[in-house]
Structure formats: C-alpha cells, structure tokens
Amino acid sequence: MSKVEIDNRLLKPGVYFMRGNDASVEGALIAGCRFFAGYPITPSNEIATLMSRRLPQVGGIYMQFEDEIGSIMAVLGASNGGVKSMTATSGPGFSLMQEAIGLAAMTETPAVIVEVQRGGPSTGLPTQVGQGDVMQVKWGSHGDYEIVAYLPNSPQEMFDMTIKAFNTAWRYRVPVVVLSDQMIGHMREKVVVPPYEEIEIVERRRPEESPEEFLPFSNKYLIPPMAVAGEGYRIHVTGLAHNEKGYPTTDYETVRKLVTRLVRKIRDNERDIAEYEEFMADDAKLIIVSFGITSRSAKKAVRDARSKGLKVGLFRPKTAWPFPYWRLQELTNNGADVLVVEINMGQMYRVVREHVRSSEVYNMPLTPGACPSPEDIYKKIEEVYPR
C-alpha cells in the first residue's frame, strides 16, 4: 500500500478561505506544475511546506535543495526535461537566484518563481513586509533580457496569477516571477476556484519538424517551439551566445539577432502581457499608483478622498514588468498628477517618472516593516492634491 494516493487530487472548483501562499500552490498544481525545488526562507515557507505534501499526491516531485541556487537550477533542469516547474523564495534567496534567471532568459527555459518580498536590504526584516524588489526583479541579472513579473494583491490573485505566470512562462519561454509580499502571502481571504474549463492552461509549443530539420533557436519565430531532453531532438542548450542551432558563437550579427529576439519577444507583446486595474481614475486629478498590499490601503484612501470631494483615483499595475505605461499616460494626458505609494524608497516611482512627463509625479518613500494605513496615504493626498 502506498502512503500517498496518487489520484490527481487538484483543488476542486469552489469557494475557499485560504492563505495567499497556499493559494499560490493550488494554482500552480492546477496550472500543471509537477516539480518544485526550494530552500527554506521566511515568508515564503508555506509554499514549500504545502508543495511537499501536495506534489506527491498529484504525481509530482518536491525536493529541498542545499541552497536557492541549486533550487532554481533544478527547476531549469526539470523544465528542460519537459515538466512545468517552479520555486518560491524571498529577498536573500532571490538574490542568489539572479545568475540562474539570466541563464533561463538566455536559454529560453520557462520557469516560475514566487517571490514573497520581505523587508530589505540584506537579511533585513525576515518576518515583515517590504516591496523593495521591484527593480531587482527586472534588472537583477547581468546583460539585456526581458522577463515578466506579476503583482498580486490578494490570496485570490496569488491563485490566479500563479496560473498566469505558468501560462506566460510557457508561452513566451521566459522566467516569470510572482512578486508578492509578506502580507499578501500570509493573509487569509476568500479564494474562488473556478470550473476547470474556465481556466486557461498554456502548454509549450512543440517542434513540428523532425530532429534533423528542427532549428531550436530559429529567428523565423519570435518565440521558437521548444524541444526537451529525451525526445530525440538532441537539444543543445547553452548560456553562451548561440546561433539558431544552439551552438556557441561570437559572430556579431548572430548575437545581435539573438539578443534582439530575447528582448523583443516581451517588448513586442507588452500590451498582451501587462495587466492593470483602475479605480475612479477616469476623471481623477490625482492618480495613485500602488500595487500589492499597499494598493489595498490606497484604494480605501481614494474612497475617503472622494467622499471629501477630492478627485482621486487608483491605477494598480498587476504586472510590474512589463509596466503598463501606455494606460497611465492616457490617464495623465489631461494633466492629472500622480502619487506613487509603495513600500520602498522610490522604485516604481522612477518607472512612473520615466513615462509621465507632462505632470507632477510625487512619491511617498516608505521604509520596510509596515504597510501605510489609508490615513497615512490620505494625509499625503491632501499634501499633494492639485488645488
């Protein structure tokens, strides 16, 4: 008798009361994740804990590694073996993974990383909230590459966006990060699992040509189909600059085409990938840009401001990268000012300033360890509201 019943026990459609980190696990399993490798770190631990119990139940494999580098590398190995795979971590562990994230981008190996942000820098505040990894998630590895990062602000979105992260990773062949935070990860709230047929699941595009004819990194495609180990394609995957066959090259023109494609496959599709939410933003004279846990306080602050007759709105990016700048530009074309609220000293603030040139952009620099209250944000609104 087996201790573990392998019966594809995915979480059934229905309404649950769940912790954010747990919702991410259940979303991952529904998305088809069957491999998890990780290393303990607060505040992401619940993800590994639940994965270690749940993965064997659905025929998958869980493994704890000797460090985060080993974890992410094993995830890339499993992905090159054709299995949807992920890891979860927080600040220090995420820093250790950066070299591997560059490798994933260069080799176009899909992977999902759930990063539950804590306060930094360094060991910082292991058990408390921070949103200081907005820039690292985009620029953490060396060289030019594009990846995608989602910004959940509820346990429901931990569930939904983990599924989306798998879809985006396997559609575009990039590493995708679910950039959560300690409060969203640990918060318990209603989570609705919709009927399975309503959930979109993306699989890797497989080669149509025979192994002899297949060009694994063909520039014919923006996102080439992916062959994996053991399928007879004799894949050659390398982090070195490579030609269309996947072999190392230093030819300027070949490298130019490769790096351009790696960047273009996300930039050309940024409007399909990026997501955002707007709340009373259309006629607003001041738009608050906020994400993750702070966006919840910001929303309440917007309501409070409206009840006092101030035309304030909320623009919540649901993806940090690509950043939905075009919509923010449209919303500010009429001269609306912007206030960025995030638990860092001004990271998304820089991105907003890059794209909003015609009006004032304010920020509310916040050190980690606490989420601003709606009252804190309201005070700042009163201070900067255009009169």
Added chain:
Amino acid sequence: MKHPYLRYLRPENVPTVFCPGCGIGIVMKALFQAFDELGYETLEEFVFVSGIGCSAWIPSPHILADSVHTLHGRAIPVATGIKLVKPDLNVLVIGGDGDIAGIGGNHLLHAARRNMDLMVIMINNQVYGMTGGQLAPTTPYGMKTTTTPYGNPEEPMDTCDIVASAGANYVARWTVGHYLQLKDAFKKAMEKQGFRFVEAVSQCPSRVSSRIGLSPADHIKYYLRNSVDIRKAEELLPEERMEKIIVGEYVDRNKPGYLEKIKMVMRR
C-alpha cells in the same frame, strides 16, 4: 575511413576546441570507448549536463546527444532536476575541478549524500584552465600557478575521499596515463545506480605543463610516476600521501539510489 567514435560527436563542432596536447582529448576518447564497449550505437538514452570551464566543453557543444550547458558550478542541480523528471534517462555531468569541486562543491557534497542517480566525471587539471591557470582547490601544496606566484600555501582537497565519505555508490580516480583503468571506471560507473564519481587527473599543457617545463607526454609520465594505488596509500605517512596522486576505486557499493529511496519512503 571515418573514425568510429565520430558517431558520438556533432559533426559541425569537430575538430574540438581544446589546446593541442590537452588531456581532455584522452578523457573523451576513454568515455567514447566506454560507450562503444557497452554497445551504445547512439547516445539517445543519455543527457549531458555541464557547467563552465574547458572540461565542461566536452559535452557542449561536442557530444551528439541532449545536452545542457549551464552555469559555473551548477551542473549537478540541473542534472538532478532532469533525472527526477526523466528517470529513464542516464544523466551524466562532466566538468573541471574548479567547476565541480570548487564553486560547485556544495552541490557535489549533497548530491553524493543523497546518492542521487547521476554520474559525474571530474577532470582534475589542478587549475582553473579556461581562465588562465589560477589556483584551484585541487592545486598541490607549493605549486606555482598564475595566482600563486610564490607557490600555493593551501593544501588541496581529496575530492574522491570527500565524495566517498558523503555517501556515493562509486568513486574512482585515475590519471589519463591510466587510460584503460579510466575507461573501465567509466563503464562500471555507467552501469550503476546512485551517485557515481570518476575523477580523471589530466594535463593542461597551456597553463600548467608549459609553466613547469614539461611536454604533454612528459606530464603524463610524471603523473604515472607519482601515482600510488589506493591500497598501498594507507601505508604512507600523511606528508608522503600529499605528494602522491592516489589512484584506484575509493568505494564501490550498491546502496539504493535517491529514486529508489523516494519509492521506499512512499511505501512505508
């Protein structure tokens, strides 16, 4: 006539990139002979994983099989990930001493402890060859390298000893001068479960042999003269041991490998 082992190579990437006289070629030949003698016409059942370094270039881009060329020191966890999701494939890691025992040493230690079902070939040229011949964790005491111009003050690690005590099923060291023993060790390791580690002591003419004034052939002869069988090594004093290259099988056992152990705990 076409060389029979060319069937294991990607034709586009021959000749290889290695320096003339490099021991890596001998290791490759021994590996190919092992495949041949075991009856592998193609290498479809294999996946090769490597890190960064000259030695890591054996599979990538040369061997005609699935191969993943990863980061410096990180081949073993990638190989682990592949093996766990593709247990029917024979997963082989090839790398240098700096890659496998230096920067990747922690992964090596833990893969051996888990008796992970992988075979690892470590080419020990006593330096970081690719980057110019710098000090490695395997550099002999007193040896001059690019970055130890006055001689190496550190004592080298006996990687085989560490891997064997960590729990691997099979551990052996030979020099490229012991060609047949090396080839047989590859064959034996390939047929076993669990963690298998074969170290090949190999000359780096560009960064080491030339520095110490030896031709590649003389360097191999030097290795042979300085080798001592592991069964005799026990009689040596620690200082004498340090001067020698210990060759032979450190361990050969049949403990259940990691994949078998997952099944065992699930059944319990």
